[in-house]
Amino acid sequence: MADGTTKFEQYSEWLEDRSDVAAIIMRQWLEPVEGKDAVIFPPTYVKPERGQDDWLGYNVDTLADGTKICQIDSVGAQANRMEPIFMRAEYKHLVPQVVVTAGDYEVNLLEAGHRAADAIVRFSALAEELERAFLDVRKGDATTLAKIAPTSFVFGAWDSRGTQVKLPRIVRSVIRAFDVQVLHRSAQYVPAIDYVEAGVIDAPEGKPQQDAMSELGLRHAPAPWTHGGVLAAGGVRRDAALNLAALRMLAAGPGRDPLPLRRYVLGLALVAFTAPQDTVLREGCQLIPDPERPAQWALVRHDGRRDTKFELTHDAALAFATAAAREFGVGDDRRVQFDAAAANAASKQSKDDRKKSRRARKGGGAEAEA
Secondary structure, three states, X not given: XXXXXXXXXXXXXXXXXXXXXXXXXXXXXXXXXXXXXXXEOOOOOOOOOOOOOOOXXXXXXXXXXXXXXXXXXXXXXXXXXXXXXXXXXXXXXXXXXXXXXXXXXXXXXXXXXXXXXXXXXXXXXXXXXXHHHHHHHHOOEOHHXXXXXXXXXXXXXXXXXXXXXXXXXXXXXXXXXXXXXXXXXXXXXXXXXXXXXXXXOOOOOOHHHHHHHHHOOOOOEEEEXXXXXXXXXXXXXXXEEEEHHHHOOOOEOOOOOOHHHHHHHHHHHHHHHHOOOOOEEEOOEEEEEOOOOOOEEEEEEOOOOEEOOXXXXXXXXXXXHHHHHHHHOOOOOEEEEEOHHHHHHHHOOOHHHHHHHHHHHHOOOOOOOO
């Protein structure tokens, strides 16, 4: 794929309502930076309320044949890693930079987990404007929101505390490890001296004080048989999909050509989809592409046909995205204040009042309030 400005016609075929192209998919095999047989550490989660007596914190599923699959990076975590790339110098021209100031903090909307529906911007000077933009989406015009928070279409958003408008993810990515074995580890903290024996602090009186001393580093603190990572005998794989069917749902309002809008959002999605990812997911989990297993690409059609010769480079994606952004017209950069008064007022509402407010905003009624 050469110059992005010459590819509008080809991409437009994907974006027209009659298109039979369902998605672009990519499978990328990864390996620990230490080597394929190294231990990696998945994310840990709170123990579920029911079951899982042997819970160690990892999201591990056991298949019917006994093999185990472990989630290494969730769909939400992947989205939150990809979206902030649009703050970088080489990509920031593609999207409006919306910054909310809250006290001593400044938060770019690209860093907010719920995007255009996040509390940081819902309780800001942009609140009413964003609410109208969500309601416009419901009425069949995604242009307003695309001028403020276009990545909300790329990575999805749900205005669950307001209009209830849901934006499906166009880009979806997840990392899993296959045929895993869960390991354990133990640790023992030893204080620099025996503070009680040295006579510099009093002996503990009962278990609560013993625990407090351990927490403060004044006493031995054992940590036996905790989570110790996983070995992935079946490898680690990133599965990503760019949902063209969802992208074709975007409309620009009655009588308006939706293709410039769809090309713009597609350009952002392609850039996010192809951009090199950070290798460090968390402590003990640094993953790099497996040089022996190149990424597999496919253009998938609704009838099941797969064009496995399809390939997309990041340079081509960026060229197309830049041309599409120029055609559509990127929204203005904004700097707004967090509305502490509105946030405090909302937090003091009763549960029933919050429900009434959500119902009003869902219908776009005049009684909708922050």
